[in-house]
Amino acid sequence: MASRFSIRKTRLSRSTGGDIVIILFLLIGGAFMVIPMILIISNAFKPLNELFLFPPRLIVRNPTTKNFHDLMVMMAQSWVPFGRYLLNSLIIVTLGTLGNVFFGSLAAYVISVRRVPGTKTFMSIVVLSLMFTSEVTRIPNYVTIAFLGWIDSLRSIIIPRWSAPLGLYLVSRFIEGMIDRSLIEAAEIDGAGDFRIYWQIVMPNIKPAWLTMIILSFQELWRTQGGHYIYSEQLKTLPYALNQLAAQGGVARQGVQAAVTLIMMIVPIIVFLINQSKIVDTMGHSGMAN
Amino acid sequence: MFKEMRAYKMCYLFIAPYAILFVVFTVVPVVMAILLSFTYFNMLQPPQWVGMHNYIRLFLEDEVFLIAVKNTLIYAAITGPVSYLLCFVTAWLINELKPKVRAVLTLLFYAPSISGNAYVIWRVIFSGDTYGIVNGFLLYYGWINAPIQWLLDPDWIMPIVILVVLWMSLGTGFLVFVAGLQGLDPRLYEAGAIDGVRNRWQELWYLTLPQMRPYLMFGAIMTITSSFTVAGEISNLVGFPSTDYAAHTIVQHLQDYGTIRFDMGYASAIAVILFFMMVVSQRVVQKLLNKVGE
Numbered sequence: 001m002a003s004r005f006s007i008r009k010t011r012l013s014r015s016t017g018g019d020i021v022i023i024l025f026l027l028i029g030g031a032f033m034v035i036p037m038i039l040i041i042s043n044a045f046k047p048l049n050e051l052f053l054f055p056p057r058l059i060v061r062n063p064t065t066k067n068f069h070d071l072m073v074m075m076a077q078s079w080v081p082f083g084r085y086l087l088n089s090l091i092i093v094t095l096g097t098l099g100n101v102f103f104g105s106l107a108a109y110v111i112s113v114r115r116v117p118g119t120k121t122f123m124s125i126v127v128l129s130l131m132f133t134s135e136v137t138r139i140p141n142y143v144t145i146a147f148l149g150w151i152d153s154l155r156s157i158i159i160p161r162w163s164a165p166l167g168l169y170l171v172s173r174f175i176e177g178m179i180d181r182s183l184i185e186a187a188e189i190d191g192a193g194d195f196r197i198y199w200q201i202v203m204p205n206i207k208p209a210w211l212t213m214i215i216l217s218f219q220e221l222w223r224t225q226g227g228h229y230i231y232s233e234q235l236k237t238l239p240y241a242l243n244q245l246a247a248q249g250g251v252a253r254q255g256v257q258a259a260v261t262l263i264m265m266i267v268p269i270i271v272f273l274i275n276q277s278k279i280v281d282t283m284g285h286s287g288m289a290n
Numbered sequence: 291m292f293k294e295m296r297a298y299k300m301c302y303l304f305i306a307p308y309a310i311l312f313v314v315f316t317v318v319p320v321v322m323a324i325l326l327s328f329t330y331f332n333m334l335q336p337p338q339w340v341g342m343h344n345y346i347r348l349f350l351e352d353e354v355f356l357i358a359v360k361n362t363l364i365y366a367a368i369t370g371p372v373s374y375l376l377c378f379v380t381a382w383l384i385n386e387l388k389p390k391v392r393a394v395l396t397l398l399f400y401a402p403s404i405s406g407n408a409y410v411i412w413r414v415i416f417s418g419d420t421y422g423i424v425n426g427f428l429l430y431y432g433w434i435n436a437p438i439q440w441l442l443d444p445d446w447i448m449p450i451v452i453l454v455v456l457w458m459s460l461g462t463g464f465l466v467f468v469a470g471l472q473g474l475d476p477r478l479y480e481a482g483a484i485d486g487v488r489n490r491w492q493e494l495w496y497l498t499l500p501q502m503r504p505y506l507m508f509g510a511i512m513t514i515t516s517s518f519t520v521a522g523e524i525s526n527l528v529g530f531p532s533t534d535y536a537a538h539t540i541v542q543h544l545q546d547y548g549t550i551r552f553d554m555g556y557a558s559a560i561a562v563i564l565f566f567m568m569v570v571s572q573r574v575v576q577k578l579l580n581k582v583g584e
Contacts, residue, residue, distance in 0.1 A: 036411045056426035107308035110301040129316050131568040136561040137319035163311035176504040178473045194300040208469035223406035265405035
């Protein structure tokens, strides 16, 4: 990794003026991005009187964990145990993401590596479907899901997710961008079957693609509230339950609301950090191999 | 023909699960919705065929729809190009930094779009009472003597929504650019340096951008879909509907008819028009992107 950078540094000149502009841009942009985030974190630890203070304070002065404590107490009083909500969320997120990445990348392999006739058209339909607002497709979808008997079952969220357009489109872009055709041809000459080429050559080489896909899919499914197909309380998800607690109660629950916002945000951030660090790792590695 | 198909047997097996699910859960519903757009359908009685009536109503009888079209075009024209450039430029600048710094900055810029409703914090920032952060500071330093109703005043609604949308615009496209840039072949840059690429702008135009082509169109489509369909953020920030429909968008209008008035045929017609608007802008962007790196 380091060597790659030093090579580029010595060969291509970088003007100091340009560097200053870039640093300024990143500083100002970064501040704009980060200040509201600081406020979210800080608000979660503010006692109620500090949430309503004039002049308002960005940073908490007397941090307290009371908001989280209140939230715990409310969660303990819940009719459905909170572990159940969490479990539902975890099932949806894990199975939904795995299926989305797996089936999406299998299809992308056929389209972008094998280039099977006719599949290119299929992909342009997938891309077009990204531009159709999903709210009006709810009724036909309801009919289908009722026909399949998936109403009031987690399947109604997980299985349609496996064909999410983004999964196929994103992976196929990375195959175009990262896979060297000669690698595939060499494997074909060696007599490798389709599944071996997919699993041992394509997938390891596009690690950033599926790591990114996991981040995106996780983040979207994590905030699923239960959709339009789930009615039973014990099948609802964690964000649904947390929002129920935070949404009621006006001023008195402002602190709890702030705590909920922080909790909902922190989990995808952790997933993001783990995946992102792996992306950096792999790229360093393949750079060396080259 | 059959011989060819047999050779690709494995491939058809690979693509089958995705294709079947996609047809069942996306293609069929979309086709149904397009058909519904030519009907009157109130979700209780069976749909009645009304021909082009919904479309005629949209353009000739529905003033709010025209406001929504105007607002949506303003959003798309401002937030679309700005957020696309921000996504790429930020990803490109971050890519030049050391891995550790890069990881921190990626998180910093990506964090706003990571959690679905983190943006509601802007409601606190622009709150109309004196506890709102902006009002609080302006009052405290004596710049204003009465709190401004940021989220209710039609003059302020639009700029604030645009600000918030830009705040969370470094999303999917940005992440893909970051990952894509890291996967570029370093050998090309060495070769480029020998061929006389002198500064970072030439390097960007002749080496980086052409290699990034697969991701550029992807990012553009992500930006188009998100900038044409802003709705939830607006409803949560400035209410639904906003004062004087000052921030009303096409998708909000669609939600109004689809989920409140139960006029599904009309809502579907709105979705079809929105779809065509996005497809047209996608074609234009594609033409522009084809010129990159030439």
